[in-house]
Amino acid sequence: MAKNDFGPPDFREMLPPVIKKNYGKWVSHDIPRPGVLKHTSSTGDVIHSVRVASPRLVSSDWIRDISDIADKFCEGFVRFTTRNNLEFLVSDEKKLQPLIDELDKKDYMIGGVGLSISNVVHTQGWIHCKSAVTDASGITKAVMDDMVDYFTGKKSVPARLRIAVACCVNMCGACHCSDIAIVGIHRTIPRINDEGLARACELPNVIASCPTGAIRPRPKDKSVDIIAEKCMMCGNCVVVCPAGLQIMDPENDGVSIWVGGKVSNAKGGPAFSRLAIPYIKNEPPRWDTVTAAVNNLVEVWIANARPGERYGEWITRIGWEKFFKMTNLPFTDKHVDDFTHATTTFRSTIQCKF
């Protein structure tokens, strides 16, 4: 009989001995080469962490491959980072270079440490999500192919840059607080299937699910109407009533691009990502317009930001009017907020740039 409610493996049994011994005693770190962290403890002990890119979606073969490497060089311990990278933890400094050689030989990509563009935090997309407007894994792969030199440290960046991709406006994965976020959006309102709605959905729940009050009851059909001018295509009603409402629209769905958010408190504190590009159509398999747009956003930032300046800090210093000019992006009616935080975004000072 299987046990219930016993929780995940206890992390204390998952730690390399040198980490167990020096837990809470680390005093400093440096980055001896791109992709490698060296932490020093007050006991004098040292641990090297070699960070490697992961596609996040991995196979059992991949899990066994990395386990073989960790057995050979890392006493059978390995960890993942909050940005889906993989870390090999090396207690014996003599094994560091042989590990790096082996990783190079096997085409693992070392990087993502310190001043770099690290791995993308992203969602499931068409691979496994019911609400996916786009494929997050595909966009991630296409974007990161262009960012490889910034990941490995071959090319430098003014500050760290965090990219997130969400396949719908749920914005899973901190898209609302990332330096650059790519978010799937709809542009057409849900279509109503009266029969499905009458059969499978609770009308009051469907009506109450709408944050803008755009859904009205149509009692004679046990169905609803959607007021098009009020619907902002959030998809909440579709989640509540999938049998009666259909929002996917391959001709009109696509992605939007957002900039300038972060979660760190350093200097200015956490900030929301803001709209840069309202819509780019879905272009599988390689989303060429999206990758070109991201390249442009990254390159203009690199060329103009001061050392240490995160994306949003750079924009705050130069001002949004200058940002749109420098990136050659049009500022449109879509950029003016009309939802819950709208009035907090309108400018009241007359401090403007011309």
Add this chain to the structure above:
Amino acid sequence: MDDAKTPLLDELEKGDWPSFVTEIKRAAKKNKSAQGLLEQLETSYREKIGHWKHGGIVGVKGYGGGVVGRYSDLPDKYPDVKEFHTVRVCQPAGFFYTTKKLRQLADVWDKYGSGLYNMHGSTGDIILLGTTTANLQPCVDELSEVGFDLGGSGGCLRSLACCVGQARCEKACIDSMDIIRDLTQKYQAEIHRPAWAYKFKIKVSGCPNDCAAASARSDLAVIGVWRDSIRIDNKEVRKMVDGGYDIINRVVRKCPSEALNYDLVKKELTVSAEDCVHCMNCVNMMPDAIAIGRERGATLLIGGKATVVKGSMIGWILVPFIKMEAPYTEFKELFEKITEWWAENGKNRERIGELIDRLGYANFLDAIGLKPLPQMVRAPRSNPYIFWKKEEVN
């Protein structure tokens, strides 16, 4: 056309970044459902639309969540992914593994599922991608035999997540990994049996750099901080400055509360500790010279979430400073008061931040027994529409 061919997805095997398509293909060599996934995904790429259906409740004995039903809307074309459910497996704190544990996981998943994983999902769980309804129970049973338990789904306390913390970071003010281990063990029922109108997330970051994105991605964020003073080693400061480091522009002028002063003659950096807001910039910039303070605890923030339904929120300060020492009793009492108020007052699919927005922060603080403090606001009210209690007027 031949469905086994995937010309569009093959394009994503080009380029240097590791390819998820290659991973699916590796699994597909051994597993029919992984092959089915590949073929259905090619169709999605061709048609620009997903092919997973909404709904369909599946479960395992003793759990109200942890598995997410997933069905293809093209079951006749792709029978091997007709049922392709997600199993959310709770990750060890800090994402540390022994290779033995990983191999055990892979052995079970090869036996019962697609052999594909997300390492890890956005919330933090190990996501096992795709199995059948019939395989769910035996899969979860065998996972439990090798020490893996389910994570959360639905209106529950979702699997908790944290940064690497004191395991390998000199900036960690709190033991983020132990905090989530302890809370995860204590709140197994809340994680495994959804009792609320929507999800509730707790994330823990060891310092204000917030590597776990707690303030943005959790309803209740725990972020380590100190309240005495940063420690400056001026020998190291001089070493950096003599090496050409631009301390004025990179550190002193970037201090958001102008708490740092650098004496150019003495080559000495000093801090006005009472003016420091613990943002981490100077500690980040000069890790050998500046260290976090010694009197450590955490700031708690409430209400962080992404957009759906009423817009994104970054958590608001709830408790400016709290000691976070095992067994974290004060924190647990507060968490239980918060979720009780939320369960009593929240509407369907209303997160705690949205409920606070609807009913008022002051009312919420009153209900959970916390006093309003100036640290909780950017600025006090600017309108005169003040609510008075009966006992406050004659």
